[in-house]
Amino acid sequence: MPEKPPRVRFAPSPTGYLHVGGARTALFNWLFARHFGGTLILRIEDTDFERSSDAMVEGILAGMRWLGMDWDEGPFHQSQRLELYRETAQKLLTGGHAYPCFCTREELEVRRAEAVAAGRPPMYDRRCRRLTLEQIAGRRAAGEAATIRFAVPESGVTAFEDAVVGTVEFANAELEDFVLLRSDGIPTYHLSVVADDVEMGMTHVIRGADHISNTPKQVLQYRALGAPLPVFAHVPLILGPDKTRLSKRHGATSVISYREMGIVPEAFRNFLALLGWTPGEGGAGREVFPSDELIGLFTLEGISKSNSVFDPDKLAWFNTEYIRAYPAERLLPLVEEEWAQVGFTPDRPREEVLAAIELTKTRARSLKDFAGAFRGYFGDDFAYDTAAVTKFLNDPAVPGMLRELARRYEGAGEFTEASAEAVLRGFAEEKGVKAGLLINGARVALTGQAVAPGLFAVMVALGRARVARRLAAAPQAVALA
RNA sequence: GGCGCCAUGGUGUAAUCGGUUAACACGUCGCCCUCUCAAGGCGAAGAGUACGGGUUCGAUCCCCGUUGGCGCUACCA
DSSP: OSSSEEEEOOOTTSSSBBBBBHHHHHHHHHHHHHHTTTTEEEOOOOTTTTTTTTHHHHHHHHHHHHHOOOOOOEEGGGGGOOOHHHHHHHHHTTTTSSSEEOOOOHHHHHHHHHHHHTTTTOHHHGGGGGGHHHHHHHHTTTTOHHHHHHHHOSSEEEEEEEEEEEEEEEEEGGGGGOOEOOOOOOOHHHHHHHHHHTTTTTTEEEEEEEEGHHHHHHHHHHHHHHHHOOEEEEEOEEEOOOOBBOOGGOOOEEEEEETTOOOOHHHHHHHHTSSSSSOOOOOTOOOOOOOEEEEEEEEOGBOOSSEEEEOOOHHHHHHHHHHHHHHHHHHHHHHHHHHHHOHHHSSHHHHHHHHHHHHHGGGGGSSSHHHHHTTTGOSOOOOOOHHHHHSSOSSSSHHHHHHHHHHHHHHHSSOOHHHHHHHHHHHHHHHHHHHHHHHHHHHHHHSSSOOOSOOOHHHHOOOOHHHHHHTOOOOOHHHHH
């Protein structure tokens, strides 16, 4: 439990869209900050100019907004904070914790290859670490470019306490003298993260477990800089169904693609939160947690140590749960987005649209359904599903009976679920057919679909006029075949 | 290869100080309901906790080893 309001950050690299792993890292940071009344900082790690782009930054921000996450400071761009990194490198240099290295990329590559061939670990051999001041001055004067490397202690261990994994220890002999500043003066990740995390006063660093091996290199810098260590919390990775790291091969990995699949953002957030984290006592036995509850329940203690597998079925389940639980008013804006995408406009008053959403939402698997299978509830611009027609309007006598039934409904009198049912059942009896035959046929005629809520509820939602019109226009299976 | 992290049903996770018929949810299967399909209700199958050794009266839980998965091993992040 932090005693002071914590300061945490989400620091994506804009070399790709916001993927599910990054989104979960962001979510954990966000939940943590909100739970403890802390501050979430958004920092764009764009020091790799070739691979970074503004479009990716936009995509990442869009993904965060879609998931309902906000931030308190930033976005800061590392590309605009170069001065800080150079100063930090200089500090390390003057403190004797770093040194210039004149080895070229080519030389390094050759030596690495040799080391590997000889069965030695391919670490930098530290030859420039032994350069004298005169040699350095001489080579600088000669115009040789240099990187700045951190001087890792040659013995001993570097350890840190991880909030999820516990104590993690690395032998310093395993750590190479990593590059802090490239020869063009641009910092590497190792330098920029710690420079920023120190300068921005981060109290907790919550990030993917893929960074655990980098952590000792960062701890060494904190020490050299005389800066207090943040609490590290390394979150296990998310894997695909085949238990390998989630990648494009597994299908959708971009957060935005889930929006495009008709997933409700809060459902996705709920699903993501439970991937590698479980609420304690307060959430026992439940899994559906709206955002506020997630915030109230979230602590680092609940983060699990092992990797988790992304299960699309479970996500689909959360999605149906949320769609079903949302009041129509809340669903409407989400549904309208879907309509906009397919160019559909409801031709019914708002009240009726809301009622139709309320009625259909229990069968929705995705928001897409409202712009697809459920279109007939919102307007006359819908199509008949051929499979449904084949299945339930196959009997050539049915359309004729439905036309006749349509006239029964046209008459005056009340039009309620009960009355609509009585009319249909009475009519079926007259004709000597099973009510189910007409009910199933009518469903297709009215909605275009084989699947729908109870028929008489559908009739009431559609209204007498539409019911009569659509029954009269019932398609023939043969005509469509 | 080296180093690091991890290891409970198909999946996500539970299981106070080591003592439970190893629990819940998703998924799967069956039944009920029924005008379709979901939902809902009821029920079932599915792990003896990766494997092997310890420690202990007793280990999912502690220790060691093995195996496996993942990560890191760049002038990427």
